[in-house]
Amino acid sequence: MLGATFMGVKLGILGLGTVGTGTVKLLQDKNGRHPLLQDIEIYRVGVRSLDKPRDVQLPEGVITTDLEGIVNDPEIDIVVELMGGLEPARTLILKAIANGKHIVTANKAAISRFGAEIFTAANQAGVYVMLEASVGGGIPVIQPLKQSLSVNQISAVTGIVNGTTNYILTRMQTEGSDFADVLADAQKLGYAEADPTADVDGWDAGDKIAILASLGFGGRINREQVYCEGIRQVSKTDIAYASKLGFVIKLLAIAQNVKNGHRDNSLLSVRVHPTLVPQTHPLASINGVYNAILVEGEPIGQVMFFGPGAGEGATASAVSADILNLVANLKTNHAHLNPTLACRHQHYSEIAPISELVTRFYTRFLTEDHPGVIGQLGTCFGKHGVSLESVVQTGFHGQLAEIVVVTHDVREGDFRQALAEIAAMPAINSIPSIFRVL
Structure with missing residues (x-):
């Protein structure tokens, strides 16, 4: 042709x-x-x-x-x-x-x-x-990454790219409803499939961030290396606490350059998970079935693409x-492929394991109402190099005290080691919620 x-x-x-x-x-x-x-x-x-x-x-x-x-x-x-x-x-x-x-x-x-x-x-x-x-x-983002933004060195692509989960989380936030109730209603309204697994477990968003990461960072992405965590564990309790702390909870798809150096030799973090997003962040106000993708790069700074993420x-x-x-x-009778439309990369990008991610965490503990429990938590976190931004005893669930912890930036592997040790403490009843913080 x-x-x-x-x-x-x-x-x-x-x-x-x-x-x-x-x-x-x-x-x-x-x-x-x-x-x-x-x-x-x-x-x-x-x-x-x-x-x-x-x-x-x-x-x-x-x-x-x-x-x-x-x-x-x-x-x-x-x-x-x-x-x-x-x-x-x-x-x-x-x-x-x-x-x-x-x-x-x-x-x-x-x-x-x-x-x-x-x-x-x-x-x-x-x-x-x-x-x-x-x-x-309907959001134009693929061609902008291929063409309009192609001279930029992209540092991060962060998106709300699944309308079903954003709709569910938005209603949980505005109505104080439980996940299961909103999901059932979303299925009746046609916003969620009869089998919602691909959406609520983050698989759909994982497919999309793999594509965006490939275009943004100029390397192929092994889909199996994309970390995916869905929203089933998000509770109305956590949404309420997040709001008090100045956050909203969104399912984010993130591709991020985690190593300085040339674009062709980047180590990438590519992942999907529920995230506490500061209420002042551009993505915090994206509600309902809408999608938005925030692209950060040099020299452009930040560009956000917003619009309907699905529909006929x-x-x-x-x-x-x-x-x-x-x-x-x-x-126009091109004899050769237009390089701004064709796929140009051949190599696979190196994907960092989730254990190497450096981020903040929000964690909710249910503990026995014993003196010194908060001190024990602090000591154990400190032993693993986890610095705490805030520790608040928020109230009681029956006979159990509820403690919410927000950390400073920490390597995920170190944080998980500390949590494993904390979970084994006699005073700890359960750890119902663990979310990353943007």
Whole structure:
């Protein structure tokens, strides 16, 4: 296709669910939109069943169940993969690439796990893989990292990138509700899946921060090395205490350069976990199903991208923008891949284990109401080099005293060793909450 005479672009779309339907609607609604839409033909749309009612009208013969036929069709220039999941999405993407087709995808799971395989194949075939919709729904963040911010040395990418968990935590904060009650309500309202595991256990956010870290720091990320911790253990008690201390609790996805030196030789911390965020921080006010990604670098300083993190229209906006980007490149008859659109890195970034993270911690203890317990805690923490910022006995749970501790910066491994020793003390009943502090 590269170097050929431009004759318009034929799309093969895989999947006609929420995002696929939104994309078709947007591509069909050409009035008042970008003139490049006139050069796009929706040539084939692949679905699992022809019997399902659709919210879009397409010419007879366009919708098919022959997904392999789409990726093998020589008439199709761009394959738009909107099925989600790992398989058959991965196999179909690779077959389309082998047939010289460009890819647009919203599939964060496939990209985060099989990105090395997919991008290596794409570079060899001389085709693009576009993935703006894979992170942050309609928020433009992938292309800015590739292009607008590409000359910066990125030091950190910190995001609220999962709308379901942000919605749950926001309602827990504003209503004083329990996690289980809000989750059940979110499922009824359609904000949470029937099986919410990928969202509430941090897996979805882990896929997304792996992609953002790869783009921000110029190296491939091994998804298995991304630390993921979800929000199931967040209680309304902790949200209330966090508020009194000047924090809100958010599920953050963080990629951070933890070693000075050249960008190509960075040691990265890439992780997802509930975090106490200062109420003055830009991410503290991001509520409901909204997403936001804060990028920090030199010389730019801080830039934040904010918007709807999911939904038919928002995600279709990102998918369609990628399609237009490809059409523009094909129309200008590039003989070679545009390096600001193509994947440029080959090596894997070195990921620091979570035990090496240096951060502050919030911890809540339930203890027997004995004299000297706070002193014992302080002594044990001090033995392991853990400096305490504050120690407060907040009240009682039945016969048990409740003590909340916030540390200064400490290496996580040292902190966990201290906690293991503290947990074995006779006066300690339990340690119900441990959260990192931004």
